[in-house]
Amino acid sequence: MRDELQHQKNLQLLLNQVIELMNKKEVLNTLVHKQEQNTPRQTLIQSLAERENLAHLRQKLGSLHPADIAFILENLPLKQRKMVWDLVKDQKGGAILLESSEVIRKNLISEMPHQEILDVAQRLESDEIADLLPYLPKESTLDVLTSLDKRNREQVQSLLGFPEGTVGALMDFDMITVREDVTFEVVLRYLHLRGHLSEQVTQLFVVDRTNILKGLLPIQELLVRSEDTLVKQSMIDQPIYFYTDDTAREAAQAFERYGLISAPVVNAHHELVGCLGVDMVMDFMHETTQKELLNQVGLQEEEDIFSPVWKSARNRWAWLGVNIIMAFIASRTIGLFENTIEQLVALAALMPIIANIGGNTGNQTIALIIRGLALNQIGTNNFRYLLFKEISIGLINGLLWGSVVGLFAYLLYQQPSLALVMVVSMILNLFVASLAGVFIPLTLHRLGRDPVIGSSVILTAITDSMGFFIFLGLATWLLL
Amino acid sequence: MRDELQHQKNLQLLLNQVIELMNKKEVLNTLVHKQEQNTPRQTLIQSLAERENLAHLRQKLGSLHPADIAFILENLPLKQRKMVWDLVKDQKGGAILLESSEVIRKNLISEMPHQEILDVAQRLESDEIADLLPYLPKESTLDVLTSLDKRNREQVQSLLGFPEGTVGALMDFDMITVREDVTFEVVLRYLHLRGHLSEQVTQLFVVDRTNILKGLLPIQELLVRSEDTLVKQSMIDQPIYFYTDDTAREAAQAFERYGLISAPVVNAHHELVGCLGVDMVMDFMHETTQKELLNQVGLQEEEDIFSPVWKSARNRWAWLGVNIIMAFIASRTIGLFENTIEQLVALAALMPIIANIGGNTGNQTIALIIRGLALNQIGTNNFRYLLFKEISIGLINGLLWGSVVGLFAYLLYQQPSLALVMVVSMILNLFVASLAGVFIPLTLHRLGRDPVIGSSVILTAITDSMGFFIFLGLATWLLL
Numbered sequence: 026m027r028d029e030l031q032h033q034k035n036l037q038l039l040l041n042q043v044i045e046l047m048n049k050k051e052v053l054n055t056l057v058h059k060q061e062q063n064t065p066r067q068t069l070i071q072s073l074a075e076r077e078n079l080a081h082l083r084q085k086l087g088s089l090h091p092a093d094i095a096f097i098l099e100n101l102p103l104k105q106r107k108m109v110w111d112l113v114k115d116q117k118g119g120a121i122l123l124e125s126s127e128v129i130r131k132n133l134i135s136e137m138p139h140q141e142i143l144d145v146a147q148r149l150e151s152d153e154i155a156d157l158l159p160y161l162p163k164e165s166t167l168d169v170l171t172s173l174d175k176r177n178r179e180q181v182q183s184l185l186g187f188p189e190g191t192v193g194a195l196m197d198f199d200m201i202t203v204r205e206d207v208t209f210e211v212v213l214r215y216l217h218l219r220g221h222l223s224e225q226v227t228q229l230f231v232v233d234r235t236n237i238l239k240g241l242l243p244i245q246e247l248l249v250r251s252e253d254t255l256v257k258q259s260m261i262d263q264p265i266y267f268y269t270d271d272t273a274r275e276a277a278q279a280f281e282r283y284g285l286i287s288a289p290v291v292n293a294h295h296e297l298v299g300c301l302g303v304d305m306v307m308d309f310m311h312e313t314t315q316k317e318l319l320n321q322v323g324l325q326e327e328e329d330i331f332s333p334v335w336k337s338a339r340n341r342w343a344w345l346g347v348n349i350i351m352a353f354i355a356s357r358t359i360g361l362f363e364n365t366i367e368q369l370v371a372l373a374a375l376m377p378i379i380a381n382i383g384g385n386t387g388n389q390t391i392a393l394i395i396r397g398l399a400l401n402q403i404g405t406n407n408f409r410y411l412l413f414k415e416i417s418i419g420l421i422n423g424l425l426w427g428s429v430v431g432l433f434a435y436l437l438y439q440q441p442s443l444a445l446v447m448v449v450s451m452i453l454n455l456f457v458a459s460l461a462g463v464f465i466p467l468t469l470h471r472l473g474r475d476p477v478i479g480s481s482v483i484l485t486a487i488t489d490s491m492g493f494f495i496f497l498g499l500a501t502w503l504l505l
Numbered sequence: 506m507r508d509e510l511q512h513q514k515n516l517q518l519l520l521n522q523v524i525e526l527m528n529k530k531e532v533l534n535t536l537v538h539k540q541e542q543n544t545p546r547q548t549l550i551q552s553l554a555e556r557e558n559l560a561h562l563r564q565k566l567g568s569l570h571p572a573d574i575a576f577i578l579e580n581l582p583l584k585q586r587k588m589v590w591d592l593v594k595d596q597k598g599g600a601i602l603l604e605s606s607e608v609i610r611k612n613l614i615s616e617m618p619h620q621e622i623l624d625v626a627q628r629l630e631s632d633e634i635a636d637l638l639p640y641l642p643k644e645s646t647l648d649v650l651t652s653l654d655k656r657n658r659e660q661v662q663s664l665l666g667f668p669e670g671t672v673g674a675l676m677d678f679d680m681i682t683v684r685e686d687v688t689f690e691v692v693l694r695y696l697h698l699r700g701h702l703s704e705q706v707t708q709l710f711v712v713d714r715t716n717i718l719k720g721l722l723p724i725q726e727l728l729v730r731s732e733d734t735l736v737k738q739s740m741i742d743q744p745i746y747f748y749t750d751d752t753a754r755e756a757a758q759a760f761e762r763y764g765l766i767s768a769p770v771v772n773a774h775h776e777l778v779g780c781l782g783v784d785m786v787m788d789f790m791h792e793t794t795q796k797e798l799l800n801q802v803g804l805q806e807e808e809d810i811f812s813p814v815w816k817s818a819r820n821r822w823a824w825l826g827v828n829i830i831m832a833f834i835a836s837r838t839i840g841l842f843e844n845t846i847e848q849l850v851a852l853a854a855l856m857p858i859i860a861n862i863g864g865n866t867g868n869q870t871i872a873l874i875i876r877g878l879a880l881n882q883i884g885t886n887n888f889r890y891l892l893f894k895e896i897s898i899g900l901i902n903g904l905l906w907g908s909v910v911g912l913f914a915y916l917l918y919q920q921p922s923l924a925l926v927m928v929v930s931m932i933l934n935l936f937v938a939s940l941a942g943v944f945i946p947l948t949l950h951r952l953g954r955d956p957v958i959g960s961s962v963i964l965t966a967i968t969d970s971m972g973f974f975i976f977l978g979l980a981t982w983l984l985l
Binding site for chain 1: 847
């Protein structure tokens with residue numbers, strides 16, 4: 026009974042078990058190949074042992090959830106990955122591909138022959154096929170589509186029509202519809218005839234004869250109320266629902282906010298077209314969170330741990346290029362004041378302090394603004410207060426930490442005027458940092474870009490260059 | 506029918522509507538107070554209008570989901586927040602407190618008289634009470650506990666015994682148990698008698714007479730199979746379950762991984778003690794994600810948008826203090842080479858480039874390692890490869906971007922030897938950055954700390970100081 030959870034807890038343990046089983050087989054393989062001069066008898070014994078190990082491995086893999094196999098594949102070097110994949114693809118290939126991360130999915134599909142792709146696709150639901158299609162080679166895409174019956178093909182095509190990140194692209198068709206004027210007895214008879222109900226179906230969708238959504242019937246009602254109850258007496262007639270073009274992010278917020286388990290999806294005419302389940306919403310949230318973590322440091326796509334060094338290096342270049350340009354600008358700002366530094370070289374040692382602390386306070390402001398945007402908290406009614414508050418905090422911190430660094434400078438160099446320049450520069454640069462920290466993410470957001478991605482680089486460019494400029498400029502003016 | 510979703514989409518719109526309604530009332534209030542010398546008749550008219558507006562506001566608030574009211578409270582200045590809270594607390598006070606963020610919850614509770622707290626608590630489930638208790642003043646805590654019946658009190662006390670972040674602290678008791686040897690007919694009769702089944706109950710828990718968990722019965726089975734089916738024929742006998750001391754993070758990963766909707770929670774003796782629902786898991790994930798975003802920039806707790814400037818400023822100090830110390834260390838590193846800079850002032854302008862790019866590449870490595878840790882991907886079997894890969898990428902990028910900055914330096918200052926120093930320093934500093942980027946998060950993780958919090962500061966301290974040291978050291982050695 027513990028087994029399944031154990032997997033989740035000890036994915037690494039599981040991985041090691043599989044690797045161990047594989048190594049046994051490999052060791053034997055090598056032996057067999059080395060000793061080809063042996064008597065047939067010996068070879069036979071070894072190949073029996075090999076077969077036994079293989080059976081073990083197959084059995085182990087057979088007992089695992091597709092998500093766990095996807096995990097294992099992701100964490101095996103390319104050659105071993107291929108071996109495991111060959112063992113599992115026939116039975117659970119489709120499910121594993123769906124659970125894999127994008128890079129692994131691409132990697133696995135790129136090695137599949139045409140017919141294998143068709144076989145895998147045939148065992149999937151239409152929403153799953155729609156998820157896989159973008160990763161298939163062109164010739165397979167067409168063949169998969171033509172291999173479907175009319176209804177499924179239409180479903181797949183409708184899903185493909187919705188842009189990524191919308192509810193339409195995320196929904197599935199795992200739903201049951203009923204009319205509002207039938208009794209529970211009729212509904213129950215229908216369900217009994219149907220014979221199977223997936224665990225994701227926790228409510229029935231109530232529609233009229235033109236498929237317009239009228240309400241929801243939680244299946245729990247069917248269990249507690251008498252058989253002569255009418256659907257309309259028991260249904261929720263003002264349910265939360267989504268339009269196909271709502272963003273997946275909005276839907277995820279609604280699921281989290283209202284504790285939803287599933288919700289109907291309608292088109293602009295209010296016709297029921299699909300269903301959104303909490304499992305898909307959680308997958309979406311998980312992926313988004315992971316992506317944002319990587320985007321913050323300019324990694325455009327996830328990296329396969331075992332992808333070639335060269336490919337991974339390129340994944341990081343765009344970001345480093347941008348940062349180099351920003352560093353050049355800061356460097357030229359310092360270059361303007363080379364004369365000043367020549368006369369008072371202490372400035373060179375002190376200037377990074379002003380720039381760094383500016384960057385740090387600005388990034389705190391950015392994090393709060395991005396959080397506020399994500400939670401819908403920033404609007405016209407509180408923007409002024411927010412701006413006032415961040416600027417005040419910037420000035421308070423400038424005075425406080427400016428005094429600390431001023432004292433530090435005085436103790437080191439015994440020049441009161443230099444200490445004063447430190448204090449004033451710090452106050453000014455933290456003022457700049459507060460302004461930039463508020464306006465950069467808001468501007469990016471207003472331009473329709475994700476503030477998580479660019480805000481921090483732009484801010485650091487500003488706080489660095491302005492920090493150097495303010496500090497060295499004040500020093501030139503006051504100290505020379 | 507659109508209404509509820511509209512709230513979610515247009516929380517800002519909703520907020521504005523409420524503020525508008527409140528302002529009407531305020532305006533009238535002021536009028537009434539100003540014109541106390543007026544005839545009773547005029548006052549009467551105004552107070553009628555006022556009452557009408559108040560009724561509007563109350564009606565609006567009454568139609569909202571507690572989560573939406575919590576949102577509105579969070580986004581109102583303190584005085585208006587109090588007014589709205591007074592209007593809603595009687596009916597939905599408890600639910601709203603539970604949906605509020607921690608800061609707002611503290612703020613609201615601090616203003617509630619003793620009796621009000623007791624009233625609110627009486628309308629809550631025991632898991633909800635356990636969530637609120639830590640925020641209540643001491644005298645209220647005791648009275649709330651004594652006001653509960655024995656069973657609820659025991660439940661609350663058991664929940665309070667589990668450390669934060671464990672499954673035990675997150676679970677609730679919204680569950681129904683059945684025996685494995687009864688027929689569906691008996692189960693259905695029991696459910697009919699019970700009369701209500703929450704939408705969160707999507708499976709029944711099968712236990713033996715000593716309360717040991719034997720399996721799960723999805724309620725869908727009750728709808729599709731005949732009444733003489735035995736529970737044990739239809740139940741899932743190897744379900745995924747959790748122990749009370751499993752971490753909430755592990756549970757969240759399992760929910761996401763296996764698409765769970767709810768799961769049983771057992772104690773060390775394998776007795777069923779509670780239930781974990783996907784709604785609680787999503788709340789947990791949401792809070793964790795938000796916290797991590799803030800923790801990355803050293804914000805220990807969320808900030809109430811309308812909390813005083815002074816309090817917010819203090820929330821940011823610990824982090825800035827740490828960064829100042831790191832900046833001092835970098836500054837002293839430069840200080841070691843003041844003679845060198847005096848002789849070749851171009852070094853002052855170029856040195857931040859080496860330090861910055863080191864920080865940027867190191868942070869990319871950190872993000873990948875943190876992601877790997879979160880997804881359980883880093884183990885003994887791939888650690889060496891990972892380290893080899895990150896170092897290789899560091900060296901490749903060092904050579905590439907080092908050449909770019911070397912060229913930049915040559916074009917500016919026309920000194921080939923200076924350009925060479927740039928290239929070599931960049932390679933060396935990116936090597937340092939790769940090592941630090943791999944080992945810092947892994948070490949923090951092994952010490953049981955959250956690598957999201959400290960990694961970046963430590964890394965930047967190293968890449969700054971080492972960057973300055975390598976560059977200025979090489980320059981001193983080769984150029985003077």
